[in-house]
Amino acid sequence: MTQDADTLTVEVWRGDARGGGYVAYDVPRRESQTVLDVVTWIQQNAEPALAYRFACRVGMCGSCAMTVNGAPRWTCRTHVRRVAKAGRLRIAPLRNLPVIRDLAADLAPFFNKWTAAGGTFAPTATRDDPPAEISPETPQRAAADAGIECINCAVCYAACDTVAMVPDYLGPAALNRAWTLVNDARDGGQAERIAAVSGGNGCANCHSHQSCAELCPNGLSPTAAIAGLKRAAGRAWLRGGA
Amino acid sequence: MTASSAAPPAWAHRGHPLWIAWLIHRLSGLALALFLPAHFLVLGLALNDPAALDGALRWMDNPWVKAAETGLVLLLGLHLFGGLRLLALEFLPWSPRQKTWAAAAVALACAVSAGFLLSAV
Numbered sequence: 343m344t345q346d347a348d349t350l351t352v353e354v355w356r357g358d359a360r361g362g363g364y365v366a367y368d369v370p371r372r373e374s375q376t377v378l379d380v381v382t383w384i385q386q387n388a389e390p391a392l393a394y395r396f397a398c399r400v401g402m403c404g405s406c407a408m409t410v411n412g413a414p415r416w417t418c419r420t421h422v423r424r425v426a427k428a429g430r431l432r433i434a435p436l437r438n439l440p441v442i443r444d445l446a447a448d449l450a451p452f453f454n455k456w457t458a459a460g461g462t463f464a465p466t467a468t469r470d471d472p473p474a475e476i477s478p479e480t481p482q483r484a485a486a487d488a489g490i491e492c493i494n495c496a497v498c499y500a501a502c503d504t505v506a507m508v509p510d511y512l513g514p515a516a517l518n519r520a521w522t523l524v525n526d527a528r529d530g531g532q533a534e535r536i537a538a539v540s541g542g543n544g545c546a547n548c549h550s551h552q553s554c555a556e557l558c559p560n561g562l563s564p565t566a567a568i569a570g571l572k573r574a575a576g577r578a579w580l581r582g583g584a
Numbered sequence: 585m586t587a588s589s590a591a592p593p594a595w596a597h598r599g600h601p602l603w604i605a606w607l608i609h610r611l612s613g614l615a616l617a618l619f620l621p622a623h624f625l626v627l628g629l630a631l632n633d634p635a636a637l638d639g640a641l642r643w644m645d646n647p648w649v650k651a652a653e654t655g656l657v658l659l660l661g662l663h664l665f666g667g668l669r670l671l672a673l674e675f676l677p678w679s680p681r682q683k684t685w686a687a688a689a690v691a692l693a694c695a696v697s698a699g700f701l702l703s704a705v
Contacts, residue, residue, distance in 0.1 A: 412596025501597045550673055552602040552682060566678040573675065 350426060352380055354392065355434040358443045364432065365389075377417035377425065378406050381433060381445065394445035401559065404493035407500070408445050409434040414500035416493075416559040436500040438509075452496050452515070459516035460538040463523060464531030474528045486525035489518045489567050491560045498554035498564050510543040514554035514564030517545055521567035524574055533578075540575040548572075605686035609666035612659045619656060650704045657700040661693030 348371050353364040367384050378396055385392040396406035401419040408417050410425050411432050422431065439447040467474065476483055498514040499505055505513050520539050523529050539545050548568045555563040629637035643649065669689045672679075679685065 412594070414597060503598070503603075549606060550602070550670060551598075551606050553597050553600065555682075556600045556602065557597060563678075563680075565673075565682075566680075569674050569678055576675075 349429070350380065350422065351430045352384065353430070353432040354381070354384060354389075354445065356389075356392070356444050357441065359441055362441075362444075364434075371422070371429075375422045377408070377410050377415065377420045377422060377431065377433065380422060380431060381408070381417065392445070393443040402493060404495035407436055407495040407497050409437060409500065414497040414557055416495050416497060419559065436496055438500050438502065438505045438513075439496065447496075449496060452499050452513070453494075455512045455516040456519055458538060459512045459520045459544075460523065460531060460535030461516055461519040462531070463526070464529050464534075466528060466530035476527055480527075482525045482527060485570065486522045489522040489562055489564075492518055492562060493560060495559065497557050497559060498562075501553040501557045503551055503553065504547050504549055508543070508547055511547045512539065512543055512545075514548075514568065517548075517571055518562065518564040518567040521570050524571065536571075536575055536578045539571050540578065545571040545575060601683045601686055605666060605669070605689070608662055608690070609670070612663040612666070615659050616656075616663055619659075647705070650701070653704070654697050654701040658693055658697035661696040662690065665689035665692045 350369045350371050351366060352369050353366050356362050356365045367388050369380050369383050369388075372379065378399065381392070381394050382396075385394065394406075394408070396418060397403040398405075399418045401416060404416070406417045407414055409415075410417065410420060411427060411430075413425075414436055415425065417433075425431065433445060435441050435445050435447040439449060439452060442448050478484070478487065492515060494515065496515065498518075502511075502514055505511050517539060520535055523535060524532060529535075545568045548565065550565055550569075552563075552565045555565050558564070626637065626640050629640065644653070666686075666689045669685045672685065673682070
């Protein structure tokens with residue numbers, strides 16, 4: 343079957359935390375069809391009980407990521423013609439996360455790690471102070487700006503083989519968030535944050551596979567952020583800190 | 585509607601140049617770790633059995649041993665230049681040309697091993 347054929351064969355993972363398997367559906371092929379369109383067609387026409395997650399459908403909310411033909415993708419902006427192999431799609435929940443049901447993964451561990459990596463902004467001013475003047479030209483702000491377009495979709499987390507090997511590893515997204523705050527001149531929580539990312543589950547675990555950067559739908563490089571954290575952690579260690 | 589339970593392809597999120605660069609670095613390191621005990625054992629003959637060392641050195645002049653040594657030099661080059669790439673990645677300011685650096689490490693290793701082969705034959 344070619345990509346121009348009028349039917350797609352779509353295998354969808356059905357099951358829950360106890361286990362499951364793939365179920366095949368025939369889905370009409372449409373022009374400019376996205377993987378999320380395919381999943382929605384199945385839910386509306388073939389399998390009303392299918393569980394999956396989406397919201398904005400335009401690549402902003404980060405909620406629709408799934409494993410598509412073995413690789414994590416944001417499904418709302420992944421066109422079928424780019425990923426279908428011989429008219430076939432195989433869709434599964436995100437890797438490295440517990441499954442709730444069908445295509446819906448439990449992202450609680452993912453977001454808990456954002457907190458554990460010091461991902462909360464620690465203000466140094468109050469609402470009564472004037473807004474901080476931050477030049478976008480400074481290297482520090484440029485480093486922060488390079489990572490702030492993360493939409494929390496967990497594609498990088500699902501792509502990371504280090505997370506697969508070390509389940510408590512903080513992971514690329516949480517460390518990328520920490521790096522943007524390390525470079526935020528308004529933040530006052532740096533010592534605690536560097537200590538958080540330098541621990542046994544922190545940045546030193548990264549093997550620089552760079553699958554996170556390869557598959558990030560927004561073109562970010564968490565590996566670059568993690569390399570920055572390694573340097574910052576090394577400097578803190580030399581100064582006798584974390 | 586049919587059901588199956590086959591696992592998704594494991595290569596799909598890994599088959600990109602920088603993951604392959606990591607694999608090459610890891611496998612070349614393991615292969616060199618396997619070679620090093622034999623290397624030290626032969627060097628140790630200089631202390632305990634010089635005649636056996638001379639015999640081993642003559643054996644190493646065989647063309648097929650030279651070919652195998654070229655492979656060892658290639659492994660050494662891949663691990664050395666791949667390791668320098670990783671040190672640069674972690675300790676120098678970030679470069680967006682990661683795939684270029686990985687390709688350069690492989691190219692340098694190939695050049696060094698080719699140079700070894702040309703000087704050995």
